[in-house]
Amino acid sequence: MRLMSGLRKPLIALGAAVSLTAFATASWAETARSVSAEPFARVYLAIRGCSSCAHCRTTIRQMVRANAKGGEARIGVDQVEVRYATPRSIPLREVIHSLAENRLHDLSLVDVLFTARGAIRTARDGSPRFFLEETGQAFPISIDRAVRRPADGTPLRLTALVEGWRGKGDLTLTARTIDSQD
Amino acid sequence: MPRFRVWVVLFIAALLGAPLTGMAEESTDTPLHFHGYGDIHYNNPQLSTMNQAAISEADAHRFALGLSYELTPEMRIDAEIDFEHAAEEIELEYAHLDYDLAPTLTLRAGSVLLPIGPLNEFHEPTLYRSVERPYVETTVMPTTWQEIGVGLVGRTGNGAFAYRGYLVTGLDAVQLSAIKGLEDSQSHGSEAAAEDLAGVARVEYAAASGLSFGASGYYGGADQGNPALHDVFIGIANADARYRKHDWDLRGVFYRVFVDGAESVSAFTGETIGKAMMGWYAEAAYDLLRRDATGGRRSLFAFGRYEAFDTNLEVPEGFEAEEGAGRSVITGGISYLPIEKVAFKADFEHWKDDTDAELNRFNLGVAFQF
Numbered sequence: 001m002r003l004m005s006g007l008r009k010p011l012i013a014l015g016a017a018v019s020l021t022a023f024a025t026a027s028w029a030e031t032a033r034s035v036s037a038e039p040f041a042r043v044y045l046a047i048r049g050c051s052s053c054a055h056c057r058t059t060i061r062q063m064v065r066a067n068a069k070g071g072e073a074r075i076g077v078d079q080v081e082v083r084y085a086t087p088r089s090i091p092l093r094e095v096i097h098s099l100a101e102n103r104l105h106d107l108s109l110v111d112v113l114f115t116a117r118g119a120i121r122t123a124r125d126g127s128p129r130f131f132l133e134e135t136g137q138a139f140p141i142s143i144d145r146a147v148r149r150p151a152d153g154t155p156l157r158l159t160a161l162v163e164g165w166r167g168k169g170d171l172t173l174t175a176r177t178i179d180s181q182d
Numbered sequence: 183m184p185r186f187r188v189w190v191v192l193f194i195a196a197l198l199g200a201p202l203t204g205m206a207e208e209s210t211d212t213p214l215h216f217h218g219y220g221d222i223h224y225n226n227p228q229l230s231t232m233n234q235a236a237i238s239e240a241d242a243h244r245f246a247l248g249l250s251y252e253l254t255p256e257m258r259i260d261a262e263i264d265f266e267h268a269a270e271e272i273e274l275e276y277a278h279l280d281y282d283l284a285p286t287l288t289l290r291a292g293s294v295l296l297p298i299g300p301l302n303e304f305h306e307p308t309l310y311r312s313v314e315r316p317y318v319e320t321t322v323m324p325t326t327w328q329e330i331g332v333g334l335v336g337r338t339g340n341g342a343f344a345y346r347g348y349l350v351t352g353l354d355a356v357q358l359s360a361i362k363g364l365e366d367s368q369s370h371g372s373e374a375a376a377e378d379l380a381g382v383a384r385v386e387y388a389a390a391s392g393l394s395f396g397a398s399g400y401y402g403g404a405d406q407g408n409p410a411l412h413d414v415f416i417g418i419a420n421a422d423a424r425y426r427k428h429d430w431d432l433r434g435v436f437y438r439v440f441v442d443g444a445e446s447v448s449a450f451t452g453e454t455i456g457k458a459m460m461g462w463y464a465e466a467a468y469d470l471l472r473r474d475a476t477g478g479r480r481s482l483f484a485f486g487r488y489e490a491f492d493t494n495l496e497v498p499e500g501f502e503a504e505e506g507a508g509r510s511v512i513t514g515g516i517s518y519l520p521i522e523k524v525a526f527k528a529d530f531e532h533w534k535d536d537t538d539a540e541l542n543r544f545n546l547g548v549a550f551q552f
Contacts, residue, residue: 048479048521048522049522049523050304050306050308050309050522050523050551052215052217052218052248052551052552053217053219053248053262053304053306053551054248054250054258054260054262054276054278054280055295055303055304056304057215057250057260058280058288058335059337059344062285062286062288062335062336062337062341062344063337063341064341065285065286066285066286066337066338066339066340066341067340067341068285070285072255074255075215076212076215077215094340098340098341101390106309106426106522108522
């Protein structure tokens, strides 16, 4: 009983702290979700290496922001997300290069996903291109047979793998999911 | 002990509490992030002329837990607690508020890590190849060094050029040592004497070629109002360079320390405090598994390092340099990283001092971060 008595205060403190932490995290996450619901575009950068301490996170945040032209950078576990709330031209290559050039320790960029609102249209040469909503910015896109392609010009939200960033040529998109916005 | 309990309770609570929320649908949507690192060592010195009392030991050297809480997208609290030597020593590694004034400019206030040299801020054990940190960066540059302060953290030139500058509490000259140099003179932010302040700044340039350069400077009072010391000022100059590409990792680091008033500190402490100290090292490492070339996750670095440091490089008039203050260490070994955040290390050190005393030491270590 004495042992239990000695443990009572720490256990109460532990319980209270667990509850507060859970509540605070849940509240913030809920707020974040509602405030940032469906941004115009997101760039997800999957990274490997040191990205966890305050100094690495500050460095990564500032490196991305320096090239994101107004995009909001958020850092998760082994990933960086750059959000654009409203339609605008996305500096995709610059954002990618901010981390791909390995300016921090052993940090390396391994994959890039891009999601945005827009429409797919067939270009004059017959190849499909993804046009970002309201901006006129376009990227070549390849669409696997497993992914249903809507009719040209249909408003949609595209999630695509970004390819070509390791080289100096054009960036291209490979569609992963296409959600109709009608 | 009560402090220890409070921190343990808070950290366990935080670690338990966060998963209850499901951590949000995407990990970037949670305001609370945890991180940490640890390294556990086995050191086996061969009896020698340098230290007859040295024995083999195993040590849970560091285990650090940290958290970052985003109050808003522009405002964050970052903190880290270091439990050293199996929690025999507990240290607030840093605890500061970051407030973004602009996308690439942040105001930082609190207990901050000083931006001097490449290791003090980025000190996770998977980031250096040897079991122990370079000895230059424990004596001439006393990592991990934190002080209470305020300053700016920024970046420009498409992210390639970085700078940090802080006003911080000064060192305590009474704690300077002939052999250990600056090692115990920092306040760690614990009821820090603030009679004397210091300015510290660092600039870095990282080119896309894999080459990066850094330079740091520190200058401030260190007598902390002690009337027996008169005025004591300490200055530190640092320059470093690194090439990290094509599976090579080459580093060069240099520090020089100036102690203005070393004679009064020497008279007060009874040991010869160097009015100039110096340390440098050069290190080459090559990844035998060629992670850069293959795109894999595993690395096996073979490395070699030469370092030299002297805490009595120049001494005040009327004082004699302490024997053994000038030392060199050759370290060679391997570091295997199955993933980027875990390292198994083995190395061998050969020490020699200015009296020709020598010491050989074999070390094993495991390091991790999350």
